[in-house]
Amino acid sequence: xxxxxxxxxxxxxxxxxxxxxxxxxxxxxxxxxxxxxxxxxxxxxxxxxxxxxxxxxxxxxxxxxxxxxxxxxxxxxxxxxxxxxxxxxxxxxxxxxxxxxxxxxxxxxxxxxxxxxxxxxxxxxxxxxxxxxxxxxxxxxxxxxxxxxxxxxxxxxxxxxxxxxxxxxxxxxxxxxxxxxxxxxxxxxxxxxxxxxxxxxxxxxxxxxxxxxxxxxxxxxxxxxxxxxxxxxxxxxxxxxxxxxxxxxxxxxxxxxxxxxxxxxxx
Amino acid sequence: xxxxxxxxxxxxxxxxxxxxxxxxxxxxxxxxxxxxxxxxxxxxxxxxxxxxxxxxxxxxxxxxxxxxxxxxxxxxx
Ligand SMILES: Nc1ncnc2c1ncn2[C@@H]1O[C@H](COP(=O)(O)OP(=O)(O)O)[C@@H](O)[C@H]1O
Ligand SMILES: [Mg+2]
Numbered sequence: 001x002x003x004x005x006x007x008x009x010x011x012x013x014x015x016x017x018x019x020x021x022x023x024x025x026x027x028x029x030x031x032x033x034x035x036x037x038x039x040x041x042x043x044x045x046x047x048x049x050x051x052x053x054x055x056x057x058x059x060x061x062x063x064x065x066x067x068x069x070x071x072x073x074x075x076x077x078x079x080x081x082x083x084x085x086x087x088x089x090x091x092x093x094x095x096x097x098x099x100x101x102x103x104x105x106x107x108x109x110x111x112x113x114x115x116x117x118x119x120x121x122x123x124x125x126x127x128x129x130x131x132x133x134x135x136x137x138x139x140x141x142x143x144x145x146x147x148x149x150x151x152x153x154x155x156x157x158x159x160x161x162x163x164x165x166x167x168x169x170x171x172x173x174x175x176x177x178x179x180x181x182x183x184x185x186x187x188x189x190x191x192x193x194x195x196x197x198x199x200x201x202x203x204x205x206x207x208x209x210x211x212x213x214x215x216x217x218x219x220x221x222x223x224x225x226x227x228x229x230x231x232x233x234x235x236x237x238x239x240x241x242x243x244x245x246x247x248x249x250x251x252x253x254x255x256x257x258x259x260x261x262x263x264x265x266x267x
Numbered sequence: 268x269x270x271x272x273x274x275x276x277x278x279x280x281x282x283x284x285x286x287x288x289x290x291x292x293x294x295x296x297x298x299x300x301x302x303x304x305x306x307x308x309x310x311x312x313x314x315x316x317x318x319x320x321x322x323x324x325x326x327x328x329x330x331x332x333x334x335x336x337x338x339x340x341x342x343x344x
Binding site for chain 1: 283294
């Protein structure tokens with residue numbers, strides 16, 4: 001992606017925006033980029049805990065925007081991963097406090113003066129002001145979608161709104177895919193989602209309990225083990241950087257035994 | 268599964284069909300109920316002009332992401 005300011009969004013809540021922001025951010029840093037991840041979910045701060053940086057929050061985004069501290073004072077550098085920096089949301093202040101134009105300027109300063117290669121913006125759910133503000137500085141978007149009816153519908157809405165805002169580099173992150181259900185015909189496949197939404201996929205993340213465990217511990221997946229979801233997030237980061245990593249849906253055919261079972265068992 | 272001709276549509280195929288229709292309406296900023304009453308009104312008008320004709324029909328078709336309202340008006344010569 002050419003976009004250096006990327007909003008992570010979805011419309012629907014709970015589909016994996018924060019998870020994606022934390023893990024793709026960590027993965028980009030692991031690949032050598034200097035990344036700032038920004039939590040714009042004002043009033044519902046979460047990115048800090050998912051990343052395990054909650055204990056170090058002193059100032060927040062609204063403090064910066066309203067001039068109560070310097071930008072640098074609010075930036076939290078992840079000591080486990082060189083290049084990864086968090087700018088937390090405010091947990092107490094009103095979301096009206098986030099002025100879109102000032103937010104755009106701040107992201108610009110991160111990219112042009114503070115030396116960041118990439119800024120990932122974790123958007124709040126919904127299509128109203130919070131999302132609109134989060135999208136204001138963005139040149140591109142990761143639209144997180146679960147293969148499920150309401151998420152797909154909301155993603156379509158969001159893609160329309162992004163295009164209306166002239167955010168053009170938009171890619172789908174298909175999250176929580178369950179290959180067994182896809183194989184049984186009970187879940188939309190990657191191809192189905194792509195066909196319905198008419199947008200390009202940049203990654204496919206399977207349902208993986210490692211995701212919850214990693215948030216419990218406050219350790220991005222890419223820092224630790226070789227979980228399937230961790231690998232998927234790393235590949236998304238590689239594709240963002242323009243590396244040519246083929247996109248493969250995680251084991252949709254269940255191998256020979258699976259095929260046999262299907263042949264014998266009807267569905 | 269699609270290879271098994273007698274098992275009917277899988278739940279995801281049903282979902283896919285429904286989603287395509289829903290998104291077509293969403294994208295057109297139309298509500299399905301509104302289109303329904305538009306269809307009825309159009310039919311009434313057509314019937315006024317072609318009282319003799321049988322098989323007047325209005326239907327909505329979605330092709331890719333475009334929605335088309337089509338009127339079928341057989342006209343006897
Ligand atoms: N691929 C996945 N596998 C399993 N659980 C997931 C996955 N992605 C997200 N989750 C879980 O779903 C919940 C919502 O994720 P979150 O990133 O907070 O969503 P959002 O920011 O869009 O509201 C969290 O409990 C998270 O651990
Ligand atoms: Mg979130």
